[in-house]
Amino acid sequence: MPRIDGARLIADLKRMAEFGRYKTGVHRPMLSQPDIASRHWLAERMQEAGLEAVIDGVGNVIGRRPGDGPRLLVGSHSDTQPRGGWLDGVMGVIYGLELARAFRDDSALADVGIDVASWADEEGNFLSFLGSRSFVGELDEAEIAGARGRDDGATLPEALARCGLAGRPRLAIEPGRYAGYLEAHIEQGGYLESEGLRIGVVTSIVGIRAYRVAFTGTQNHAGTTPMPIRRDAGVALVRFCNRIYERFAELSGPRTVWTVGKIELQPGAPSIIPGRAEMMLQFRDADAAVLDRFEAAVHALAAEMNAAGPCPVELERTSDTAPTIMDAGFQxxxxxxxxxxxxxxxxxxxxxxxxxxxxxAHKLPAGMLFIPSIGGVSHHYSEDTAEADIVLGCQVFADAAARILRTG
Amino acid sequence: MPRIDGARLIADLKRMAEFGRYKTGVHRPMLSQPDIASRHWLAERMQEAGLEAVIDGVGNVIGRRPGDGPRLLVGSHSDTQPRGGWLDGVMGVIYGLELARAFRDDSALADVGIDVASWADEEGNFLSFLGSRSFVGELDEAEIAGARGRDDGATLPEALARCGLAGRPRLAIEPGRYAGYLEAHIEQGGYLESEGLRIGVVTSIVGIRAYRVAFTGTQNHAGTTPMPIRRDAGVALVRFCNRIYERFAELSGPRTVWTVGKIELQPGAPSIIPGRAEMMLQFRDADAAVLDRFEAAVHALAAEMNAAGPCPVELERTSDTAPTIMDAGFQxxxxxxxxxxxxxxxxxxxxxxxxxxxxxAHKLPAGMLFIPSIGGVSHHYSEDTAEADIVLGCQVFADAAARILRTG
Known part of the structure; x- marks a missing residue:
């Protein structure tokens, strides 16, 4: 069994956390200055681990083990949420790096190998899953040309050029090279912690459906417009939202989640009746049938409100990701x-x-391992995991990779 | 009876609408370039009407009739809402100017007179009612020093200095000079139009109570945090808001109005459970007892939600204006x-x-006259009133002013 070096692993994670440090976490959006610096640092570590490392035309950092024989591709992402945590994403990349080193140093594993990837922009500064979508051939040039950064509004090609990545080829998956893909990640929820467990074997990744729900009313003066003649888009939104919360609770599966993360009333002044209101609604489940019945409920309620008036509702589906089952053998x-x-x-x-x-998973058998998140916190700089859990998780991960390559 | 000149009145209103024209309306926030230009133009028209005109240290434009004898102070404001209408405010100022001219030209009224005012910043770019509060002695220097503009964040003293008004004295009401104050304004609501009437005699100005209602939850990942352990500040806000709408409808007087004009979820991202949520709530009525029972309902619901959890609610009263009765004789x-x-x-x-x-009204008997708003629209560039109604309203207003000064 390959033996990972826990001290080296933790040291690399702490070094990565210096790129874009924010309080106890990290602010390292895709193609920010700290992000690009961290990609060069990662490429150097991959070279030291005996891999041929490349930063490709969308910013993927990929380290390939020279030679033939069975290979696993292991990775995650090293960009972060705005003011996010120090482990979300990059831990899986450094696990991959540590596995490559552990395999290299284990003479019993000389005939197999680990390639390592840091996928660009998983967190969607420009485009969610930019790097992995590019690698599996599901991203065209038009989408790249049209993407803009969340903060400064620069296009993705402009930002890539600013980082010296213009004109580089995009790496693509090489048919037949890999036995599969493995990824490790912090859980981000509180299930492991509440059960007193230290490893999660992922069975599936939930599907997500997301909607922009917009209500049209009539903007008017909040003092002079009598209640009976108002068409208040904010009132319509609040009623819709309240009824959706009630209905979803009735329809929920055991682990279904739903969230309204954003509400905007326009023009958004205390003394003006909102003429327009928007909310961002999403729900997630590993079972597509649950997603279907939630979606039917949203449409039914919108139709009901449109029939009743006075503020028309429009639904726009902004995201639709199917649930993904992890490979049974990898599990x-x-x-x-x-x-x-x-x-x-x-x-x-x-x-x-x-x-x-x-x-x-669109192209390869895939598996994922989780380790606990303290307090279930993520997408916040206070996100953390016990070092002992980080080290233990990597050792289990390395063992699993060896089992897959030995039986593959 | 003084005879107003309808053509001159309309021409002056149309000229004023050129300062800051926006589509069919006007964008002329206090101390913007168009605002300050319009104040100089107004002062010149007042001089032509035989008044001694001054722009004072907060931007009030005040034209005083020389000589002794009974005086009425007549005015309104000439600043506008952002992208607001062409009549909201300035119509009452030009009515005052037209009354001053009509009185001057009527030899039967040689012993009485009209002073005219455009009060600074009624719409609150820096401070709501800045000019009128200054004039009646209810505004101290500290409040002026601390006020900042809505758009560029400049302090009021900085903005005044930029407009060449630094160091000018602030005019104050002269005890005994006035028989009272008259103001004309568009109705901004739809009551006159719906009744087929062309003049409103204002009985009272409603009181307003306004609140910032803030909910504290726990920010977390919208995919990994199970529903039962969430503390979603947005859910708490929507429930509170929905219950307030229901409760207020039960408690309402015949003309009570209530509005949530702004809602903000923080951080406001589709995949993040809101850790904090805020709404701006206000209600208005001419009867203080109605305001009291609405306020009691808000506190009761907040206490109930605080007892039930999981997201604490905080109430901050941001505004409390008592209802104001108009003078019976002026009515x-x-x-x-x-x-x-x-x-x-x-x-x-x-x-x-x-x-x-x-x-x-804190210092003088006060009266107000309304004319209809087409479709009840205001605080929007499409606000409008028929020219015949504008002219008729001014003639009635002039006649009323003469009646007050003759019997005063």
Missing amino acids: KALADAAEAELPGGWMRMPSGAGHDAQIL | KALADAAEAELPGGWMRMPSGAGHDAQIL
């Missing part, structure tokens, strides 16, 4: 490795968050 | 003038909007 390898290292200390669980593995 | 003079000009074509009504008259 078994991860479970066997977890049980060997930590008998009874692990569980199978779906992922409520999206991950690059759901994109790679 | 009678306006009503008599309306009935003489337009038998049966007018009504008494409260004002749902705030006006400088409520500030002047």
Whole structure:
């Protein structure tokens, strides 16, 4: 079994956390100055680990093991949420790097190997899953040309040029090279912690459907317009939202989640009746049938409100990601490795968050491993995981990778 | 009876609409370039009308009739809402100017006179009712120093200096000079139009109570955080808001209005559970007892939600204006003038909007006249009133002013 070096692993993670440090977390959006610096640093570490490292035309950092023989592709993303945590994403990249080193140093594994990837822009500064979508051939040049950064509004080609990546080729998956794809990630939720477990074997990645729900009313003066003649788009939104919360609770599966993360009333002044109101609604489940019945409920309520008036509702589906099942054999390898290292200390669980593995799964068998998040916190600079859990998770991950390559 | 010149009145209103024209309306926030240019233009017209005109240290434009004898102060504001209408405010200023000219030209009125005012910043770019509050002695230097513009964030003293008004004295009401204050304004609502009437005699200006209602939750990932353990500040806000709408409808007086004009979820991203949520709530009525019972309902619901959890609610009262009764004698003079000009074509009504008259009423008997708003629209560039109604309203207003000064 390959032996990972826990001290080296933690040291690399702490070094990465210096690129864009923000309080106890990291602010490292895709193609920011700290992000591009961290990509060059990663490429150097991959070279040191004996890989041929390339930063490609969308910013993917990919390290390839020279030679032939069975290969696993292992990775995650190293860009972060705005003012996000120090582990979300990059931990899976450094796990990959550590696996490459552990495999290289294990003479019993000389005939197999690990390629490592940091996929560009998983967090969607320009385009969610930019790097993994490009690698599997699901991203065309027109989409790249049209993408703009969240903050400064620069186009993706402009930002790539600013970072010295203009004109570089985009790397694409090489048919037949890989036995599959593995990704490790912090759980981001609180299931493992609440169960007192330290490893999660991911069964599936949830599907997400997201909508922009817009209400049209009539903007007017909040003092002089009598209540009976108002067409208040904000009132319509609040009623819709309240009824959706009630209805979804009735329709929910055991792990379904739903969220209204953004509400905007226009023009948004205390003394003006909103003439327009918008909300961003999403729901997630590993079961497409649950997503279908939630979607039917949204349409039914919108139709009901449109029939009743006075503020028309429009629905726009902004995202539709199908649930992704993780490969059964990979789940078994991860479970066997977890049980060997930590008998009874692990569980199978779906992922409520999206991950690059759901994109790679279009082309390769894919598996994912989770480790606990303290307090279930993520997408916030206070996100954290115990170092012992980080080290343990990597050892289980390395063992699982070896089991897959040995039986593959 | 003084005779106003309808063509001159309309021409002056159209000239004023050129300062800051926006589509069919006007964008002329206090101390913007068009605003300051329009104040100089107004001062020149006042001089031509035989008044001694001054732009004071907060931007008030005040024209005083030389000589002794009974005086009425007549005015309104000439700043506008962002992208607002061409009449909201400035119509009352030009009515005042037209009254000054009509009185000057009527030899039967040589012993009485009209002073004219354009009060600074009624619409609150820096401070709502800045000019009228300064004039009645209810504004101290500290508040002026601390005020900042809505758009560029400049302090009021900086903006005044930029406009060449630094160091000018602030004019203050001269005890004993005035028989009272009159103000004309568009109705901004749809009551007159729906009743087929052309003049409103204002009985009172509603009181307004306004609140910032803030909900504290726990920000987290919208995919990985199970529903039962969420503390979603947005859900708390929507529930509160929905219940307030229901409760207020039960408690409403015949003309009570209530509005949530702004909602903000933080951080406001589709995939993040809101950790904080805020809404701006206000309600208005001419009866303080109605305001009291609405306020009690808000506190009761907040207490109930705080007891139930999981997201604490905080209430901050951001505004509390008492209802203001218009002078009974002035109401009678306006009503008599309306009935003489337009038998049966007018009504008494409260004002749902705030006006400088409520500030002047602290020191002087005050009265207000309304003319119809087409479609009840205001605070929008499409706000409009028929020219015949504008002219008729001014004639009634002039007649009422003469009645007050003759009997005063």
